[in-house]
Amino acid sequence: xxxxALFGQVLLGLINGSFYAMLSxxxxxxxxxxxxxxxxxxxxxxxxxxxxxxxxxxxxxxxWPSLILAPLAVAIFGIILERTIIRRVxxxxxxxxxxxxxxxxxxxxxxxxxxxxxxxxxxDTPELLxxxxxxxxxxxxxxxxxxxxxxxxLCFGTWYAIEKTRLGAYLRAATENPTLVRAFGINVPxxxxxxxxxxxxxxxxxxxxxxxxxxxxxxxxxxxxxxxFAVVVIGGFGSILGSIVTGLxxxxxxxxxxxxxxxxxxxxxxxxxxxxxxxxPQGLFGRER
Amino acid sequence: xALEISGISASETGTGRGLEWLAxxxxxxxxxxxxxVVYPVFLMELLCMALFACAFNLLxxxxxxxxFGHAAFFGGGAYIAAETAKEFGFPFELAILAGTATxxxxxxxxxxxxxxxxxxxxxxxxxxxxxxxxxLALRLPFTHSEDGIQAVPRGWLFGIVDLRDNMAxxxxxxxxxxxxxxxVRRVWKSPFGQVLRAIKDNQPRMISLGFPVDRYKLxxxxxSAALAGTAGSLKAVALGxxxxxxxxFSTSAAxxxxxxxxxxxxxxxxxxxAIITVSMDEYLAGIGIPVPVVIGVIFxxxxxxxRRGIVGEFLYYLERWQARGAR
Numbered sequence: 001x002x003x004x005a006l007f008g009q010v011l012l013g014l015i016n017g018s019f020y021a022m023l024s025x026x027x028x029x030x031x032x033x034x035x036x037x038x039x040x041x042x043x044x045x046x047x048x049x050x051x052x053x054x055x056x057x058x059x060x061x062x063x064w065p066s067l068i069l070a071p072l073a074v075a076i077f078g079i080i081l082e083r084t085i086i087r088r089v090x091x092x093x094x095x096x097x098x099x100x101x102x103x104x105x106x107x108x109x110x111x112x113x114x115x116x117x118x119x120x121x122x123x124d125t126p127e128l129l130x131x132x133x134x135x136x137x138x139x140x141x142x143x144x145x146x147x148x149x150x151x152x153x154l155c156f157g158t159w160y161a162i163e164k165t166r167l168g169a170y171l172r173a174a175t176e177n178p179t180l181v182r183a184f185g186i187n188v189p190x191x192x193x194x195x196x197x198x199x200x201x202x203x204x205x206x207x208x209x210x211x212x213x214x215x216x217x218x219x220x221x222x223x224x225x226x227x228x229f230a231v232v233v234i235g236g237f238g239s240i241l242g243s244i245v246t247g248l249x250x251x252x253x254x255x256x257x258x259x260x261x262x263x264x265x266x267x268x269x270x271x272x273x274x275x276x277x278x279x280x281p282q283g284l285f286g287r288e289r
Numbered sequence: 290x291a292l293e294i295s296g297i298s299a300s301e302t303g304t305g306r307g308l309e310w311l312a313x314x315x316x317x318x319x320x321x322x323x324x325x326v327v328y329p330v331f332l333m334e335l336l337c338m339a340l341f342a343c344a345f346n347l348l349x350x351x352x353x354x355x356x357f358g359h360a361a362f363f364g365g366g367a368y369i370a371a372e373t374a375k376e377f378g379f380p381f382e383l384a385i386l387a388g389t390a391t392x393x394x395x396x397x398x399x400x401x402x403x404x405x406x407x408x409x410x411x412x413x414x415x416x417x418x419x420x421x422x423x424x425l426a427l428r429l430p431f432t433h434s435e436d437g438i439q440a441v442p443r444g445w446l447f448g449i450v451d452l453r454d455n456m457a458x459x460x461x462x463x464x465x466x467x468x469x470x471x472x473v474r475r476v477w478k479s480p481f482g483q484v485l486r487a488i489k490d491n492q493p494r495m496i497s498l499g500f501p502v503d504r505y506k507l508x509x510x511x512x513s514a515a516l517a518g519t520a521g522s523l524k525a526v527a528l529g530x531x532x533x534x535x536x537x538f539s540t541s542a543a544x545x546x547x548x549x550x551x552x553x554x555x556x557x558x559x560x561x562x563a564i565i566t567v568s569m570d571e572y573l574a575g576i577g578i579p580v581p582v583v584i585g586v587i588f589x590x591x592x593x594x595x596r597r598g599i600v601g602e603f604l605y606y607l608e609r610w611q612a613r614g615a616r
Contacts, residue, residue: 037413092596093292093408094409095409096596098409098412099545102588103587103592104585107585107586110581110585111579113581114582227420229416229417233414266424267424267425270418270420273417274402278402281406
């Protein structure tokens with residue numbers, strides 16, 4: 001086997017892993033705060049890509065402004081959903097949250113399939129990042145390098161914001177004991193909405209980053225969502241850093257399995273999930289709740 | 290707060306029991322008379338989905354576990370029943386048994402892994418494992434990926450009854466459905482069912498009382514998977530088709546919707562939910578409104594304001610009415 005193919009798959013795995021990391025990070029933030037698994041996260045990822053595509057198609061707005069505008073639009077949409085609908089199930093069994101967001105996911109995905117079909121729309125790589133470098137042992141397309149770097153910066157930026165800043169400290173405190181934090185005069189519902197928006201924005205950015213690599217397809221969210229669920233189960237919901245590391249590592253493992261045993265590459269993450277559940281049911285980084 | 294799973298308590302009391310027998314009597318009459326009014330093939334599909342919903346309901350009503358991957362058992366059963374009936378020449382009853390056995394095997398594996406967690410994580414684990422089964426179905430050669438297994442012969446029941454006749458096939462389907470329904474009812478009213486409900490209400494107490502909690506959960510999971518497999522096998526043979534749709538997530542979500550709509554944990558709820566959902570699918574497909582959008586809207590609607598479901602809501606008011614009468 002050539003080293004070219006090996007490193008190529010590792011890179012592809014690293015890119016997939018970046019998307020897993022960004023999506024599961026968003027899930028982990030919302031789950032930590034609200035106890036809700038937000039199944040609509042997959043739809044927000046798809047929306048990010050679609051908003052970027054629509055900005056280009058209908059308004060002629062290119063990739064770089066879209067990288068800011070699309071996640072912002074998706075986050076605003078997510079916040080509206082949170083304020084009007086999702087908020088109503090916080091006091092119910094958390095399974096209702098999953099079912100509700102799943103319903104929202106089906107509505108959003110269903111509408112886009114209805115409007116745009118399932119064939120997918122192409123989105124060109126921005127000119128600045130077209131082409132690539134030959135590193136000797138492999139060919140590195142510039143855009144893919146950018147995706148890995150950008151998502152790493154985003155993930156660790158989020159981690160830093162939550163673990164090391166004052167706002168993050170409020171957020172963590174509100175996770176532990178919302179009533180007490182409110183008694184200190186901190187607007188916890190606003191904090192919750194902001195955190196929810198942040199999680200949604202992460203999915204939106206992931207969608208824009210993914211647009212030039214995969215096609216912009218209404219089904220892209222559903223395909224990745226189930227894998228991300230498995231990633232989250234493997235990592236456990238305990239730590240922010242845990243979900244980043246698990247996402248990246250599983251992406252790379254999936255890429256490697258494509259080199260050595262391509263037939264099983266779709267199954268690898270699920271197989272790992274089974275092993276982890278048997279040995280450490282709370283997940284690799286999870287704490288017993 | 291827990292899921293709003295209606296107990297079967299309302300049907301234990303005098304009026305409730307009378308009503309249940311009445312409803313069951315009407316149900317049997319409808320079951321016998323329906324094919325003279327409605328197209329039998331549509332009814333067969335409906336009954337298979339209703340049996341599938343009963344199987345799903347057995348799991349959530351008994352143990353309070355919400356599975357997001359029941360399509361794996363339905364579709365797994367469907368594929369094996371179709372393959373054995375078409376390629377191996379299995380007679381009808383053996384093909385159904387083979388499909389059910391497959392579902393039991395899958396249920397054992399998925400169950401062993403999934404029951405280690407409960408609640409949200411249980412739902413996510415079953416979803417992920419069902420996706421693994423989906424990928425298997427996509428890749429294995431005998432499933433013919435996108436095409437599925439088509440033109441499955443119905444064959445003969447015990448070598449006597451020719452099932453190519455729609456009426457004969459319908460009554461066999463109706464009989465299997467009714468037996469499945471009675472099985473769920475029997476399980477819930479048995480001591481086994483009572484232990485399951487007690488585990489749902491207070492697991493630590495049941496452990497301290499010495500009950501092998503995990504074994505109870507696993508057996509219930511396998512029972513539910515087996516029944517789902519029977520439903521899938523029956524569907525594959527009756528409609529002559531096993532496809533990727535049978536194992537994919539939309540089917541898992543559809544069964545969740547049916548049971549939610551009818552009422553979690555009610556005996557009749559899944560049947561009512563299946564009738565509405567399948568009829569709606571058929572109707573909407575005819576007029577070109579996107580089905581997933583409508584399903585999503587119903588999901589949101591039920592969870593926001595109608596969590597007990599149709600039958601659950603009915604039982605709730607019945608119970609309140611009885612309580613007022615008792616006072």
